[in-house]
Amino acid sequence: MPSFKDFIQIDKGADIAIYLQVVNAIIQQIRRGQLRSGSKLPGSRELAEALTVHRKTIVAAYDELMAQGWIEMIPRKGTFVMQDLPEIKPKKLKQGEPVLLYPEKTIFAIPENRPGAFPDPVIPDSTRLIINDGFPDTRLVPNELLLRELRSLGRQTAFRKYHMYGRPEGTDYLRETLAGFLRETRGLPISAANVMITRGAQMGIYLTAQLLLKPGDQVIVGESSYFAATLTFQQAGAHINRVPVDEFGIDIDVVEQLCEKKRIRLLYVIPHHHHPTTVTLPPERRIRLLELAATYKFAIVEDDYDYDFHYTSNPVQPMASLDHHGSVIYIGTLSKTLVPAVRVGFIVAPENFVRAVANLRMAIDRQGDSMMEIAIAELYRNGTIGRHIRKVVNLYRERRDHFCALLTDRLGERVSFKIPDGGMAIWTKFTDSDLRQVSVKAYQKGLIMSDGQRYNTGQTNYNSARLGFASLTLSEQGKAMDILVNCL
Ligand SMILES: Cc1ncc(COP(=O)(O)O)c(C=O)c1O
Structure with missing residues (x-):
């Protein structure tokens, strides 16, 4: 019988509640076969003392394990690991060799060159700045207030429907x-x-x-x-x-x-x-x-x-x-x-x-x-959304002006653009460089920007991109501009 004190390592600084740490450690021992079906668990007082936690924590852990079906409490005898564990193991489809490699492709044909097929989306990554297209600064979202509303939904009977x-x-x-x-x-x-x-x-x-x-x-x-x-x-x-x-x-x-x-x-x-x-x-x-x-x-x-x-x-x-x-x-x-x-x-x-x-x-x-x-x-x-809009509009106005000034000061004649009345991007024409090459180089140097291809309809090569200013602070804009200058 393993010592509970050894396999239940409590980390009081961890994000996960202590009673759940106890639950997880016990489940792990059962799964590994260290705690077998029918084994007796220590009483809650005894385990609480061994782990130096409150007894209520162990009671909560045992309640949780019982609710999940891992253990049972037999009156006047104690707490035991269940005979039938709550693990669902599917019946084997077929005896013998399992498929080890999942197929890379379907055996049936999938239509290629469908009309209206979308290009792969650009996924921001945390190691690169992004001035692609124009989107909001996600750091400013009132997430806490949104989560508070979501949390309170569970409690309000009016919303149960x-x-x-x-x-x-x-x-x-x-x-x-x-x-x-x-x-x-x-x-x-x-x-x-x-x-x-x-x-x-x-x-x-x-x-x-x-x-x-x-x-x-x-x-x-x-x-x-x-x-x-x-x-x-x-x-x-x-x-x-x-x-x-x-x-x-x-x-x-x-x-x-x-x-x-x-x-x-x-x-x-x-x-x-x-x-x-x-x-x-x-x-x-x-x-x-x-x-x-x-x-x-x-x-x-x-x-x-x-x-x-x-x-x-x-x-x-x-x-x-x-x-x-x-x-x-x-x-x-x-x-x-x-x-x-x-x-x-x-x-x-x-x-x-x-x-x-x-x-x-x-x-x-x-x-x-x-x-x-x-x-x-x-x-x-x-009023949260109204307040949020008013705040970010002020901030984005400043970011628009700063970014336009950077474009003028640092790129001068190499780009042309009009200051937009609103929105989150500047439609910027690159006058003497191929935007496709610029965007590849920029990516290598840590900046995601559009190569402008999606706006070329076959009739015109605009050699232009929407440079998004709203999602970057002024200092991030400066860094993005350093990269851009470097690439040109
Ligand atoms: C013209 C236009 N319409 C709509 C959207 C937003 O689409 P969705 O609400 O599906 O994110 C965008 C996003 O960039 C857009 O540029």
Whole structure:
């Protein structure tokens, strides 16, 4: 019989509770066969003394082991290791040699060169700085407050219903909260029935494409535009028509000419801080787009992913706020407002559209993460998200200005860019160096940046990248710029 004092090593500084350390050590001994079925365990007082811990700690450990089925307590006899241990060992499928190497490939063919295949995502790594694309500084996220809301959910009986299956449209609580928030802040005359919660903007774009498009349908996007949306339309079989984007966004005259020639089914537009060029669509163009959509009966997908981040001017109300005819599918996300890892976004649309996309969603995702949705709703209601936006906007404005000054001072004529009114990235053209080579060299020196290829549509080589400034402190920006200067 092993000495319990020897195999139960308590580390009072460890993150894991002491009673769980006792539990884990005893389970390990049972698994190793050192504590056999039927062996008697010391009484709680005796073990507590041996380990110099409180007796209640041992009582808690024994309760846990009993609840899991490792030990049993027999009245007036003591505590024993169970005869039948709670380890589930599957029956062997076949006697003999197991498969030692998992196959590298399937035996059946997988379609290659699918239309709309996505490039591999860029994954940040902690050893490199990143000025890729533009995303929020995840260190500023009010994680503690979010976790507090999640923790309190378990305790509130009113929210217990959200632990079960729910609606594919999302939890009513967040739908109502968002409808109220969007009514107040963006002038959208909507109710909860017009809101569907998605896992980020991308799901909204995907469901819309799947619902509306069939092979050969005509879709309009900007030249250049957000590649993920274009690929999603291509996956649905759409024919992509690219319309020039100038300093005020998508060219509406060209849209009109296209409408006269072709039956347009859907137009995708990013009204604030167009991706990639960061320009904003002014009210006159928005109104003309609405008129065209009503005349030619196409859907406008208004991807307002960047609505919250304005540094120089005020945002413009969404087209959805003036949509008399039911033309607009308005899409938003918390990926920038809060953090990309919280997969919460939304679609706002007429009710019949919300019902139809919700039904479609059930084929790939029965519903969203209700607990997270409730926690996010609470953060809206108690003002946390509003406060967070105001704070980071001030900080990002400073970061934008600092980064633009660095670009001018240190790279001068070698780049050209316009200071964006908002958003998280600077659309930067490299005037005398090949961006692909620059980005490879930068990566080797510890800086992740885009090579700009995803914006080249075949018609134009922009040799430009979105340089994200928001996620870096001023001193990190300085270091990133040192690397960039070095690579040029
Ligand atoms: C134009 C555009 N829409 C939407 C998103 C966000 O997508 P999601 O909410 O799926 O993270 C991005 C992210 O970069 C974007 O650039």
